[in-house]
Amino acid sequence: MARRRTGLSPRHKKILTFLETFLSEHGYPPSIREIGDHTQISSTSVVNYYLNQLAEMNYLERDSNVSRGINLLKTSNGSLLQNVNNAVTNLTEQLVSVPLVGNIVAGEPMPVPASDFSYYDPDSGIDVARSLLPAGDRLEDLYALRVHGDSMIDAMVNDGDIVVMKKTNQARNGEMVAIWLNDRDETTLKYFYLENGQVRLQPANPTMKPIIINDPSIVEVQGKVVLVIRRLDQ
Amino acid sequence: MARRRTGLSPRHKKILTFLETFLSEHGYPPSIREIGDHTQISSTSVVNYYLNQLAEMNYLERDSNVSRGINLLKTSNGSLLQNVNNAVTNLTEQLVSVPLVGNIVAGEPMPVPASDFSYYDPDSGIDVARSLLPAGDRLEDLYALRVHGDSMIDAMVNDGDIVVMKKTNQARNGEMVAIWLNDRDETTLKYFYLENGQVRLQPANPTMKPIIINDPSIVEVQGKVVLVIRRLDQ
DNA sequence: CTTGACACCGAACATTTGTTCTGTTATTAT
DNA sequence: ATAATAACAGAACAAATGTTCGGTGTCAAG
Numbered sequence: 001m002a003r004r005r006t007g008l009s010p011r012h013k014k015i016l017t018f019l020e021t022f023l024s025e026h027g028y029p030p031s032i033r034e035i036g037d038h039t040q041i042s043s044t045s046v047v048n049y050y051l052n053q054l055a056e057m058n059y060l061e062r063d064s065n066v067s068r069g070i071n072l073l074k075t076s077n078g079s080l081l082q083n084v085n086n087a088v089t090n091l092t093e094q095l096v097s098v099p100l101v102g103n104i105v106a107g108e109p110m111p112v113p114a115s116d117f118s119y120y121d122p123d124s125g126i127d128v129a130r131s132l133l134p135a136g137d138r139l140e141d142l143y144a145l146r147v148h149g150d151s152m153i154d155a156m157v158n159d160g161d162i163v164v165m166k167k168t169n170q171a172r173n174g175e176m177v178a179i180w181l182n183d184r185d186e187t188t189l190k191y192f193y194l195e196n197g198q199v200r201l202q203p204a205n206p207t208m209k210p211i212i213i214n215d216p217s218i219v220e221v222q223g224k225v226v227l228v229i230r231r232l233d234q
Numbered sequence: 235m236a237r238r239r240t241g242l243s244p245r246h247k248k249i250l251t252f253l254e255t256f257l258s259e260h261g262y263p264p265s266i267r268e269i270g271d272h273t274q275i276s277s278t279s280v281v282n283y284y285l286n287q288l289a290e291m292n293y294l295e296r297d298s299n300v301s302r303g304i305n306l307l308k309t310s311n312g313s314l315l316q317n318v319n320n321a322v323t324n325l326t327e328q329l330v331s332v333p334l335v336g337n338i339v340a341g342e343p344m345p346v347p348a349s350d351f352s353y354y355d356p357d358s359g360i361d362v363a364r365s366l367l368p369a370g371d372r373l374e375d376l377y378a379l380r381v382h383g384d385s386m387i388d389a390m391v392n393d394g395d396i397v398v399m400k401k402t403n404q405a406r407n408g409e410m411v412a413i414w415l416n417d418r419d420e421t422t423l424k425y426f427y428l429e430n431g432q433v434r435l436q437p438a439n440p441t442m443k444p445i446i447i448n449d450p451s452i453v454e455v456q457g458k459v460v461l462v463i464r465r466l467d468q
Numbered sequence: 469c470t471t472g473a474c475a476c477c478g479a480a481c482a483t484t485t486g487t488t489c490t491g492t493t494a495t496t497a498t
Numbered sequence: 499a500t501a502a503t504a505a506c507a508g509a510a511c512a513a514a515t516g517t518t519c520g521g522t523g524t525c526a527a528g
Contacts, residue, residue: 265484265485265486266485266486266487267484267485267486278485278486278487279486279487279488279489282486282487282488298486298487299485299486299487300485300486301484301485301486302485303486
């Protein structure tokens with residue numbers, strides 16, 4: 001009887017390590033010839049031989065007659081990979097591009113995007129760490145607006161600031177919301193309180209007085225502010 | 235002139251979605267023909283046409299004359315996507331953890347960290363997209379402070395806001411800097427101007443008056459503000 | 469010494485695959 | 499109505515790519 005294979009040989013390990021490195025750098029697996037080139041195996045049939053063994057040992061799956069048809073399942077140190085991108089998707093969802101859909105100015109109702117963002121230009125999104133955004137909020141409910149003019153200073157928001165909004169038309173007490181006031185033809189950002197049938201709109205600047213609205217029906221909530229970003233380098 | 239492309243068309247999105255799904259199920263990208271088969275595009279040259287556009291818009295990279303030579307970078311909802319093993323590296327490049335080193339309050343000189351951040355606990359960093367930070371600035375010159383108290387409202391900065399600072403002890407005109415005023419025992423954030431031998435410290439709130447300092451030597455610049463972040467969900 | 473299994477190999481071939489070429493059609497501005 | 503451009507298409511071709519075939523060499527068991 002010949003010698004019996006016990007686990008991974010040095011050549012197995014070399015192939016697996018090369019697979020991991022190549023995949024992480026390129027986003028797709030190497031070809032049989034590329035594996036051979038980088039592991040000093042001169043024959044495609046030997047690479048094929050070893051890949052089949054790694055498949056038997058559940059380090060990878062192969063799809064036959066498919067170029068680069070290798071799905072890496074385990075690394076050379078035995079760590080499981082479910083597949084190429086499932087692990088990464090969890091990581092890379094940490095950085096989100098929030099669509100910048102327009103400007104917010106006092107004298108106009110602010111733009112609220114349609115549901116599908118079909119006009120959306122990805123180059124104009126604002127990159128935001130997921131950890132700065134409210135947990136549990138769906139990303140597709142978020143959009144960004146750039147502040148235009150000095151009219152939001154009572155909200156402690158400057159001309160040029162970015163506000164990240166969540167779509168909503170209902171406010172809870174203590175939330176900062178964008179409100180269109182019908183009687184004044186004005187958009188404003190304020191903390192919202194509904195008290196005894198009246199609406200109190202509290203400026204962010206604590207030295208300023210609130211607006212009291214006796215008739216809540218003239219208050220149109222257009223969105224909730226979840227984040228303000230001010231870049232000072234521009 | 236014909237119609238102009240604005241962002242992703244439905245076919246772009248369909249292709250991206252298929253790429254994501256295929257990649258997550260198979261561990262390798264689809265071929266041109268597989269993409270066509272699943273997106274009702276009958277011609278390999280049209281698939282090629284759309285893939286080239288997605289590459290131009292930085293949703294993916296293509297390697298030419300390589301089978302399945304597609305490296306998916308962004309998903310159809312704009313989330314950044316990277317490969318398994320360099321996900322952390324790429325996130326480090328695009329998503330930065332700026333060390334949160336303490337609080338800034340008016341009555342104290344603000345903390346300025348030592349050069350090496352040897353005490354730095356990465357779990358207490360603030361995650362910031364690299365694209366929001368000044369280009370060219372070294373990340374190790376940046377640190378974050380949390381604002382404590384209402385004393386910064388003239389800088390349009392609220393209690394609880396995060397300011398990202400760059401280490402510097404020199405200010406250029408128009409930059410917002412953190413300044414320790416010796417004669418007042420006070421830290422303040424203001425736009426700095428040196429005019430005719432005097433320092434003008436201009437509040438961010440345009441309705442407020444500047445401070446004029448005749449003797450520039452009592453002005454200690456402790457850092458430059460590069461970003462302000464206000465989270466409203468907490 | 470013989471045998472069987474494993475490791476290893478080059479070459480040939482078929483299939484897969486991406487690019488290029490040469491168009492047509494649709495859309496929009498002029 | 500015309501022109502310019504984008505979107506779309508089929509076919510051809512070359513290159514990339516995986517599988518198969520027919521071997522050789524090594525080693526351990528009998």
